[in-house]
Amino acid sequence: MREFVGEIASNSQLRHRNVVQLLGYSRRKGELLVVYEFMSNGSLDKFLYDTSKPTTLSWSQRRNIIRGVASGLLYLHEEREQIVVHRDIKASNVLLDGEMTGKLGDFGLSRLYDHGGDLQNTHVVGTFGYIAPELTKTGRPTTSTDVFAFGVFILEVVCGRRPILQQESPDLHLVDWVWRSWRSGGIVEVADARLEGDYDPEEVKLILKIGLVCSHPSPAARPTTRQVMQLLDGDLSLPEIPKDGRGEEPKES
Template sequence: FLVESLVDTIFSYVSYALGAIASCALVIIIGFCAGRTVYRRKNHKRRVKGKETLLSDSNRSLQILQFQFSTLEKATDSFDQAHKLGHGGNGEVFKGTLADGREIAIKRLYIRGKANTNEVYNEMDIISRAQHKNLVRFLGCCFTNTDSFLVYEFLANRSLDSILFDPEKKTELDWNRRLGIIIGTAEGLEYLHKGCQFRIIHRDIKASNILLDLKHKPKIADFGLARFYSCDKSLISTAIVGTLGYMAPEYLAQGRLTEKVDVYSFGVLVLEIVSGVKNSEFHPTETFETLIVNAWKHFQSNTVLEIIDESIMMEDVGEITRVVQVGLLCTQESPSLRPSMTTVIQMLKEKDFHLPVPSKPPFADECARLSSSFDSSCHHRQTSCLSDLCTFHSFKKCDPE
């Protein structure tokens, strides 16, 4: 009897112990599963919001609307090619229509490597901080495992280059509209340089990055290359980025990055708008002149009329000549001689504002030497190596190939 009682007691204790161990193990397993689920959910949210977190700084927390991929997919009919507005080196742009009827522009980005990823974050950061009537409005973003999307307001007339350099469409741009585009772009740049809380250099001002609304009002777009800067000293850029033909000589040669780099690009754009000719496609038959050098020579000889786009109904040749002079002042070789965008706006709006005589533009002497030294076969090819303002500091002659 004692033995049986002892066995029963031991069995009871063992049963209780096993039950307790089993209960503890079950609690641990449940806790582990619950913890892992919570961790995964938090980590997923962290990944989704990771792009947004990267845009925060000590001064301001940026709030960016995150679109659902399904919303963008539905808005573009699964990114049908019929809705494609254009493409570039960094991605392609689609027109979309939201459920409430609003039209949007969706930039689907090609993300290859850390550099391009940083460029996307940089564009989101800058365009979220900068709000102005002459800057394209950023609406939000969407990130999936395979694609990244930036969403902007849709502008019906698309980019300036699609109209300005089209022989038929350019007739839409009479002089008043062209002058409005010039002044509006100048006001947008002035805001970036002075009016915004964080001063910004765009670094890629050109006709394809100026968008036009229904009334042909301009808005500066594409801030992927833009940089914040301090007015105390110029930035030294380790990587020279931008579009050949629009980059200032001091930036090409030394990487010196100030707001005067944008002023130079703006000056090139002004001359393109007046002439209706793209700088990189300006290939005079007899010379190696750039568009800027050619305009300067005509200004010097009082023959500006010869470079004005024939599609412009010229009511005031004097006003157009004055705008050409502003463009030449912006493209002077020395950055210290170029006016600020604030001064540019005064020059454009105030007809009694005194304009100094522009100095010789970059590469003028090199163009003259090349024109006199190359034989007729090179001339017949009608190719100008300097048409895209290649760095003459590094290249002393054009490659005939």
């Protein structure tokens, strides 16, 4: 019931082309229903991981989905009277319409608060693999913890891999795997093999680096959501990513 009420409260006033629109809700005889606009292509994770899908997402589609979700997240974080922290950004919560436009959905875990305010500490929620490291210590969701999850999401879309690489022994986090590739000088090689090299390597490298910066373990080193949009649009220089460690805040290059 708490998640149901939270979803209605968070989503009833949201209007953005990259946020799934809530059309109505019902509570009847113990049954709770929320009704959203119809998204004919379903969730993004099906295209990334369902081998029965006849088509593979092209690089331009992936790039546009990443930018679209970033635009929706900017709206939630900075362009409303109240901030919405989503708290569960991942491929299965991004839905695709008939034109393959990516829209952020599932606001059951989201929270509202005023600009200049803070959310109180709460129990840690989200999906394993997307949870920012500071959340396990403070229990306090912020726009920065959303940015961390979005960084993991970027890597997930580009690489076509889940956040936890269970085929590795021991299980390896996708962020660490991409980070190792960056350190060895082969970051473009992590791009989804199903793309068959049909992409601009420099563009792939840039977006992967944005994913790494967003998923930096230090909140102070992550960009704001607006800076993420500026990075994706080429309006802001990418911070330098040192290859010898991730513990310090990167400096502008």
